[in-house]
Amino acid sequence: MSFLKFILKNPFRRKTSAVLAIVGIAIGIIVIVALGGITEGLVNTFEETIHAGGADFQVSGKETGDSAYGTNTINASWTDKIASVEGVDEAYPIYVVLTSVGDEYMNTLIGIDSNGTSLADISMKEGRIFEDNSSEVILGEIYAEDNNYSVGDSIEIDGEDFEVVGIYETGDQNMAGGVFTSISKVGEIMDDEDSISNIYVKVEKGADAQEVADRIDARYGDNITTVTSVMEMTQMADMLNTLQGSTWAISLLAIVVGGLGIINTMLMSVFERTREIGVLKAVGWSNRRILLMIVGESMVITLVSAIIGSLIGFLGCTLLGPQMGIDPLFTPKIFVQAFSIAVVVGIIGGLYPAIKAIRLPPTEALRYE
Structure with missing residues (x-):
C-alpha cells in the first residue's frame, strides 16, 4: 500500500x-x-443601495458666481475629465438656469442628458423621460399640481413652446418644483452651449465615494470642487x-x-x-x-x-x-x-x-x- x-x-x-x-x-x-x-x-x-438612484456627489465651479447654485459656470469639457478619473462610473453635466417658465417670470429650469436623469434622484410618476435635443420637458409634481399641468400639455419656456411628456417625483423638495429638459435645449436658450453648472458623479460599484471625491479634488481642486454628498458615505x-x-x-x-x-x-x-x-x-x-x-x-x-x-x-x-x-x-x-x-x-x-x-x-x- x-x-x-x-x-x-x-x-x-x-x-x-x-x-x-x-x-x-x-x-x-x-x-x-x-x-x-x-x-x-x-x-x-x-x-446597490448606496449607488442606486441619485449621484454620489456633484462637482461645481470653484468660485462664487451667478449660476442657480451660486457658483460660476464651468466649461462642458470638465465632464470628460471627471469621467476619466479612477473610480468614476458615470459623469453627467447639468445646466441649471433661472428663466421664464409658463406664467412665472422666473423659475428653475434644469438641463441634463436624458440618460443622466437617474443620477438626479428622480423617478417618473406619469409619462416618460424627455428625448435629447427635443422641445420636451418633464415637470416636478409640485410645480405641475400648483399650475395645473398634466402630460400632453404645452408650456412656454423663454418664449418657446415645449411639450410636457412626464411628471416626476423626488425626495428633494427643491427639485420637486423644477422643470427638466435636454441640456442642449438649455444651452440654446442661454445661447451658451459650452457652459454647465454642475456635474453629477456616480462612482463604480465597490469604490469608496469619498476617496473618489478626494481624488478629484487632489487633481483638479484649483479649478473645481466636489459638493453636496448625497449619501452618508462614512456611515455606510x-x-x-x-x-x-x-x-x-x-x-x-x-x-x-x-x-x-x-x-x-x-x-x-x-x-x-x-x-x-x-x-x-x-x-x-x-x-x-x-x-x-x-x-x-x-x-x-x-x-x-x-x-x-x-x-x-x-x-x-x-x-x-x-x-x-x-x-x-x-x-x-x-x-x-x-x-x-x-x-x-x-x-x-x-x-x-x-x-x-x-x-x-x-x-x-x-x-x-
Whole structure:
C-alpha cells in the first residue's frame, strides 16, 4: 500500500471518532460559508443601495458666481475629465438656469442628458423621460399640481413652446418644483452651449465615494470642487466594514474550536495506536515520515469536513435564505477561505499529536498494550 493511500484510509479505521471529528469541524465550516454568503449578500445589497438612484456627489465651479447654485459656470469639457478619473462610473453635466417658465417670470429650469436623469434622484410618476435635443420637458409634481399641468400639455419656456411628456417625483423638495429638459435645449436658450453648472458623479460599484471625491479634488481642486454628498458615505462604509469583519471573527472562532476538536481526536488516535507507531519506528520509519502521516490524516479529516460543510452551508442558505428575506451571494473567496481554514485547522490539529508520537521511544511503544 502506498504512503498516500495509507494516509487516506487511516482516519476512517475508527469510524465513530472520525465521524464525530468531521461533524464538529463541518459545523464550523457551515457557519463560515453561510455567514460568508449572507454577509456578501448584505454587502452587495448595501452597495446597490448606496449607488442606486441619485449621484454620489456633484462637482461645481470653484468660485462664487451667478449660476442657480451660486457658483460660476464651468466649461462642458470638465465632464470628460471627471469621467476619466479612477473610480468614476458615470459623469453627467447639468445646466441649471433661472428663466421664464409658463406664467412665472422666473423659475428653475434644469438641463441634463436624458440618460443622466437617474443620477438626479428622480423617478417618473406619469409619462416618460424627455428625448435629447427635443422641445420636451418633464415637470416636478409640485410645480405641475400648483399650475395645473398634466402630460400632453404645452408650456412656454423663454418664449418657446415645449411639450410636457412626464411628471416626476423626488425626495428633494427643491427639485420637486423644477422643470427638466435636454441640456442642449438649455444651452440654446442661454445661447451658451459650452457652459454647465454642475456635474453629477456616480462612482463604480465597490469604490469608496469619498476617496473618489478626494481624488478629484487632489487633481483638479484649483479649478473645481466636489459638493453636496448625497449619501452618508462614512456611515455606510463603516457598516460594510463591520459586516465584512464579522466573517473574519467567526472564521477565527472556527479555527480555535475546530483546532481543539481535531487535536483531541488525533491525540486519541495516537494513544490508541501507540504499539503500531512503535512497530513503524522499529521497521525503519523516520520521525519525519510519522509526522507527515499523522498531520496528513488530520488534514484528510478537515478537508472532508470542508467539503461537507461547504455543500450544506451553500444549499442551506440558497434554499432557506429567500424564505427569511435574505438574498445570499456566494463568491469563490468564501470557499477559498473555508478550505484555507480547514487546512490550517488540519495542520494545527495534527502537529501536536504528531510531535507526541515521534517523541515516543520505540521500545516503550512496543511494550504498550
